[in-house]
Every structure is written in structure tokens, then in C-alpha cells.
Amino acid sequence: MVVATPNPIRSEKIRNIELPIIDLSAERREVSGLIVRACQEFGFFKVINHGVSQDVIARMESQSFEFFAKPVPEKQLAGPANPHGYGSKNIGFNGDVGEVEYLLLSTNSASISQMSNAISPHDPTLFRKFNCACGGHLSLSSCIDPKLLVLDSSAARCYVEAVRGLACEILELMAEGLWVSDISVFSRLIRAADSDSLLRLNHYPPLTEDSDTSPSSFRRIGFGEHTDPQILTLLRSNGVGGLQISLEDGVWIPVAPDSSAFCVNVGDVLQAMTNGRFVSVRHRALANSYKPRMSMAYFGAPSPHARVCSPPELVTPQRPRLYRTFTWAEYKKAAYSLRLGDGRLNIFRSRTVDEE
Numbered sequence: 001m002v003v004a005t006p007n008p009i010r011s012e013k014i015r016n017i018e019l020p021i022i023d024l025s026a027e028r029r030e031v032s033g034l035i036v037r038a039c040q041e042f043g044f045f046k047v048i049n050h051g052v053s054q055d056v057i058a059r060m061e062s063q064s065f066e067f068f069a070k071p072v073p074e075k076q077l078a079g080p081a082n083p084h085g086y087g088s089k090n091i092g093f094n095g096d097v098g099e100v101e102y103l104l105l106s107t108n109s110a111s112i113s114q115m116s117n118a119i120s121p122h123d124p125t126l127f128r129k130f131n132c133a134c135g136g137h138l139s140l141s142s143c144i145d146p147k148l149l150v151l152d153s154s155a156a157r158c159y160v161e162a163v164r165g166l167a168c169e170i171l172e173l174m175a176e177g178l179w180v181s182d183i184s185v186f187s188r189l190i191r192a193a194d195s196d197s198l199l200r201l202n203h204y205p206p207l208t209e210d211s212d213t214s215p216s217s218f219r220r221i222g223f224g225e226h227t228d229p230q231i232l233t234l235l236r237s238n239g240v241g242g243l244q245i246s247l248e249d250g251v252w253i254p255v256a257p258d259s260s261a262f263c264v265n266v267g268d269v270l271q272a273m274t275n276g277r278f279v280s281v282r283h284r285a286l287a288n289s290y291k292p293r294m295s296m297a298y299f300g301a302p303s304p305h306a307r308v309c310s311p312p313e314l315v316t317p318q319r320p321r322l323y324r325t326f327t328w329a330e331y332k333k334a335a336y337s338l339r340l341g342d343g344r345l346n347i348f349r350s351r352t353v354d355e356e
């Protein structure tokens with residue numbers, strides 16, 4: 001049995017910075033400018049007035065809590081995570097551990113149904129069915145598709161439809177703000193039918209058995225420092241803090257929980273596609289000493305064979321190409337072979353830039 005090593009957090013700096021909160025209902029040109037600035041400075045921002053229905057969010061959250069409240073043997077029916085499925089304490093395949101249990105799902109419906117069969121053979125939906133009539137203003141048409149209601153009327157399916165719509169909208173605002181002529185250059189990748197996008201539910205149980213009561217060791221690593229490999233992450237948590245981002249080594253900026261917002265962060269693929277203009281920010285999650293924390297992360301990813309390269313407008317003589325073209329399958333292979341905290345994108349830096 002692998003036992004998670006306690007990770008006391010000592011001698012680190014916490015800096016309280018006000019992170020950008022962007023109102024998506026404001027004027028479009030202004031919003032796209034603010035998003036680009038946030039992605040360049042922080043690789044992170046929050047969005048409000050995002051249009052995803054509170055009902056869709058609330059149902060997904062309650063289904064997730066219900067899942068994590070199940071007895072361990074039942075949850076283990078959906079495990080071990082390989083990489084999809086239920087996992088506890090072990091993250092990835094290379095020895096990373098944390099005070100977290102999670103359920104990682106591919107967002108394609110076949111995969112969600114398969115997992116739900118494994119968990120509840122007598123109830124063939126992973127999360128109890130409900131009558132999905134919304135799905136967020138951005139993806140209404142796909143959510144009211146009668147075929148979808150028959151096949152995918154689960155909280156997970158509806159949530160995924162809504163957040164994918166929001167992610168596409170944000171990616172198009174980014175392209176506009178960068179003055180890229182093909183505004184679907186990023187969003188098209190996660191709209192593809194075989195996109196490798198994921199939904200990850202993380203549950204950080206409270207740390208009740210801590211005998212050392214000093215403030216620094218009272219909080220433990222739930223999910224260790226890393227960048228997200230995909231294009232864009234949309235994350236929500238319950239009202240319990242724990243997420244932190246890091247812009248310089250050893251300095252952590254806490255992200256306050258906010259029920260009206262989605263946290264958005266740039267992933268490695270978007271850093272590569274913007275030729276390094278946007279930063280894929282390092283972040284981590286701490287488990288709370290008293291309260292359970294739950295987060296739900298949608299990771300918008302390309303399809304395996306999609307080629308990742310910058311649009312021509314973002315490569316100039318003053319700003320030569322930083323990364324060589326690669327496929328998402330290649331990138332994933334590299335990511336799975338490394339530890340959580342390793343900088344994977346460096347492997348894909350252009351030789352010409354390295355040699356300069």
C-alpha cells in the first residue's frame with residue numbers, strides 16, 4: 001500500500017494579490033482586452049456573469065458530493081484511475097501523492113456511461129438523471145437536442161456541455177484580443193468530436209488527525225504544484241479555499257473561493273499556441289484542516305492527432321517560434337512520463353531558440 005507522505009508547508013511566502021475578475025457581460029472588446037492582459041500577467045483570472053446556469057452547477061456539485069460520500073469499496077468500482085476513473089492519494093503514475101481523492105472522466109459520453117455502469121450496474125447513469133433543460137446560454141442548442149436528452153441527461157453531461165460552451169467563448173475572446181484573424185483557432189480544438197477533454201472531480205477530506213498544531217503544518221498538500229497540460233481549465237470549488245497560484249518560485253497567491261465565478265487558467269498547450277504570450281500558471285491545492293473541499297475542473301483539450309502550433313500572427317521576427325509543432329498525443333505521452341511538478345513544455349522548445 002502506498003501511504004501519502006505528509007507534506008508540511010514551511011518557509012514559503014504567501015502574497016495576497018487581487019486576481020483579475022472579469023465580467024463577461026461587459027462590452028466585448030473591453031472583455032477580450034482584459035482577458036489577454038490577465039493571461040499574460042497571471043495565466044489566471046475569474047469570470048463572473050458567465051451564463052452557466054446555477055441549477056446545472058448545483059446539480060453537478062450535489063452529485064459529486066454524493067459520489068464521494070459513497071463507501072470506499074463502491075467508489076473503487078470506478079478505479080483504479082488509469083488515467084480515467086477513481087483514484088485516492090496517488091496522482092498519475094510516477095509517485096506523486098496528495099491528500100485527495102478524485103474521479104477523472106473523459107468528457108465523451110460513451111466514457112461517462114461506461115464508468116457509470118462500473119459504479120452502479122443497476123442504474124446506468126453515473127450521476128442520477130435529471131431533466132436537463134438548460135446547459136448554459138452558450139450551449140443551449142446542443143443541450144436541448146432530443147438525442148442528447150435521451151443519451152446524456154445526466155448532471156455530468158449537462159455540466160460538461162455548459163462549461164465547454166463557456167470555454168469556447170473565452171477562447172474566442174482570447175483570439176480576438178490577440179488580433180488573430182481565425183478566431184476559432186483555439187476553440188475549434190475543444191469543439192472537435194474526438195477532443196480529449198476531461199472532467200475531474202477532486203475531494204479533499206479535512207485533516208482531522210493532525211497532532212502538530214503549528215499554523216504552517218496545519219495545512220497539507222492536497223494536489224501538488226503543477227501546470228495543467230491542456231488548453232484551458234475551468235474550475236469551481238465549494239466555499240472552501242485551498243487553491244493557490246505561483247508566479248515566482250516559493251511565493252504563493254491564495255485564490256479566494258467564489259460561488260459566483262469560474263476560475264480560468266491557461267494550460268501548457270495554450271502557452272505553446274500563443275508562442276509564450278500567455279503563461280500556463282503553476283498552481284496547487286491545499287487540504288483544509290476543518291472542512292471538506294471539493295473542486296470540479298473541466299480541462300479543454302485537443303484531439304490526440306491535433307497539431308499544436310501558433311497561428312502566423314503570433315510568430316514574428318521579433319518573436320520567433322518558441323516551440324516546435326507537436327501533437328496532443330505526443331505531449332500527453334511526455335506528460336505521463338514525468339512528475340507532476342516537472343516543466344514538460346521545455347521538452348518542446350524549438351531547437352533554433354535553444355541554440356541562440
Ligand SMILES: O=C(O)CCC(=O)C(=O)O
Binds near residue numbers: 242283284
Ligand atoms: O482543487 C483545486 O483547486 C485544483 C485542482 C487542480 O489543479 C487540478 O485538478 O488540476
Ligand SMILES: [Fe+2]
Binds near residue numbers: 226227228283
Ligand atoms: Fe491543475
